[in-house]
Amino acid sequence: MSGMERCRVMLEAARIIREQREEIATMETINNGKSIFEARVDIDISWQCLEYYAGLAGSLAGEHIQLPGGSFGYTRREPLGVCVGIGAWNYPFQIACWKSGPALACGNAMVYKPSPFTPISVVRLAEIFTEAGVPKGLFNVVQGGAATGQLLCQHPDVAKISFTGSVPTGMKIMEMAAKGIKPVTLELGGKSPLIIFSDADLENAVKGALMANFLTQGEVCCNGTRVFVERKILDTFTKEVVKRTQKIKIGDPLLEDTRMGALINRPHLNRVQGFIKQAKEQGAEVLCGGDLYVPDDPKLKNGYYMRPCVLGNCKDDMTCVKEEIFGPVMAILPFDTEEEVLERANATKFGLAGGVFTRDIQKAHRVVAALKAGMCFINNYNVSPVELPFGGYKSSGFGRENGRAAIEYYSQLKTVCVEMGDVESAF
Numbered sequence: 001m002s003g004m005e006r007c008r009v010m011l012e013a014a015r016i017i018r019e020q021r022e023e024i025a026t027m028e029t030i031n032n033g034k035s036i037f038e039a040r041v042d043i044d045i046s047w048q049c050l051e052y053y054a055g056l057a058g059s060l061a062g063e064h065i066q067l068p069g070g071s072f073g074y075t076r077r078e079p080l081g082v083c084v085g086i087g088a089w090n091y092p093f094q095i096a097c098w099k100s101g102p103a104l105a106c107g108n109a110m111v112y113k114p115s116p117f118t119p120i121s122v123v124r125l126a127e128i129f130t131e132a133g134v135p136k137g138l139f140n141v142v143q144g145g146a147a148t149g150q151l152l153c154q155h156p157d158v159a160k161i162s163f164t165g166s167v168p169t170g171m172k173i174m175e176m177a178a179k180g181i182k183p184v185t186l187e188l189g190g191k192s193p194l195i196i197f198s199d200a201d202l203e204n205a206v207k208g209a210l211m212a213n214f215l216t217q218g219e220v221c222c223n224g225t226r227v228f229v230e231r232k233i234l235d236t237f238t239k240e241v242v243k244r245t246q247k248i249k250i251g252d253p254l255l256e257d258t259r260m261g262a263l264i265n266r267p268h269l270n271r272v273q274g275f276i277k278q279a280k281e282q283g284a285e286v287l288c289g290g291d292l293y294v295p296d297d298p299k300l301k302n303g304y305y306m307r308p309c310v311l312g313n314c315k316d317d318m319t320c321v322k323e324e325i326f327g328p329v330m331a332i333l334p335f336d337t338e339e340e341v342l343e344r345a346n347a348t349k350f351g352l353a354g355g356v357f358t359r360d361i362q363k364a365h366r367v368v369a370a371l372k373a374g375m376c377f378i379n380n381y382n383v384s385p386v387e388l389p390f391g392g393y394k395s396s397g398f399g400r401e402n403g404r405a406a407i408e409y410y411s412q413l414k415t416v417c418v419e420m421g422d423v424e425s426a427f
């Protein structure tokens with residue numbers, strides 16, 4: 001198909017998703033356990049992503065380069081072929097759209113493997129693509145776990161792999177891709193810093209810290225889980241954060257007023273709680289939450305709920321400050337100077353995201369320029385406009401999703417050199 005034809009089909013898919021927003025959001029809530037309130041936002045970001053790449057599909061082009069003597073060259077932006085998408089369980093529908101949007105816009109086919117913990121909603125996405133006019137076999141869903149993922153990565157007909165998941169799996173994917181000289185996009189974990197200066201608007205900074213930590217039960221790769229607070233406002237800020245955290249409504253994710261649902265599964269819940277136990281042993285103070293939450297509704301009593309947790313008295317070398325917990329656990333760390341906080345913020349193997357709250361615009365830009373992270377926020381956190389590229393530095397991966405940048409990762413350039421004169425042979 002031409003770019004314009006692909007654009008039309010993708011716009012139709014985006015329209016269907018918009019039309020079925022409520023049904024898909026409900027499915028996603030059942031799939032993942034996040035609140036319906038949040039699932040609706042995920043679905044909105046998903047159709048916006050398809051709409052955005054539909055727009056780009058029609059305008060993909062190469063360039064024309066004039067050479068001496070009337071000769072010239074041009075470039076063609078061509079698809080890679082069959083791309084494999086492997087997703088995590090925290091944003092099942094959205095991750096599938098972030099990968100299939102640019103993949104299909106560039107003219108590729110995609111075989112997508114969701115996490116076995118959240119197999120459902122991406123099947124709906126495949127049905128919607130078909131209904132919208134995506135040719136049969138162009139977007140495919142394969143269910144399975146690690147073994148299935150490996151087979152997909154090793155398949156000789158696969159041209160590219162885009163992976164969202166943990167760092168250890170990311171390493172394995174890169175090794176497999178290396179054997180086949182396949183390009184990879186890796187969206188891996190993080191332990192991102194959020195820096196709150198004393199001149200920040202306190203109300204916004206508190207809201208920002210909650211947004212940075214408690215969406216999707218804290219199971220978000222770009223979460224700002226190391227909250228550095230300028231010592232002057234440490235007490236006021238901490239008190240307010242704890243007060244608001246305690247008010248978060250936990251429970252049945254399908255209820256309108258729920259703001260935190262259930263974690264993905266029992267082993268993960270145990271793991272998150274293990275981090276909290278260890279944090280206490282290492283000297284951190286649990287300022288609120290961290291314990292299991294048992295809803296009143298008897299049918300939910302075995303659910304994987306926990307109260308969101310704020311940890312005080314944290315030190316940079318504690319496990320809860322160094323390792324990704326992937327649960328609703330915020331660590332608060334005081335700081336005194338800009339120089340000091342930047343050094344501490346960057347002292348991590350990860351580099352996915354970072355944020356700063358301040359009213360001083362020069363300081364804000366200076367700080368984000370010094371942060372070694374792919375996605376930085378000034379005076380907000382965890383918003384995701386699809387127009388902006390998203391991806392990591394360091395062990396958080398490479399390649400970008402969203403924005404124009406993703407086109408680079410789902411296409412290849414062919415250069416054509418055209419001779420307009422005679423061949424000047426060396427022989």
Ligand SMILES: NC(=O)C1=CN([C@@H]2O[C@H](COP(=O)(O)OP(=O)(O)OC[C@H]3O[C@@H](n4cnc5c(N)ncnc54)[C@H](O)[C@@H]3O)[C@@H](O)[C@H]2O)C=CC1
Nearest residue numbers: 087088089114115145146149150165166169187188189221
């Ligand atoms: N940077 C980002 O955009 C995001 C990163 N993540 C990261 O993902 C992790 C949580 O997600 P999980 O699903 O537990 O990660 P995971 O790495 O265990 O699994 C991710 C996906 O890879 C598949 N997989 C597992 N082993 C494989 C192998 N050897 N070969 C091929 N595929 C394999 C899984 O079935 C799943 O579909 C966290 O560390 C989090 O930070 C999660 C969401 C977004």
Ligand SMILES: C[N+](C)(C)CCCC(=O)O
Nearest residue numbers: 091220221222382383384
């Ligand atoms: C949508 N947002 C920014 C909250 C998270 C997106 C990254 C992820 O898949 O974890």
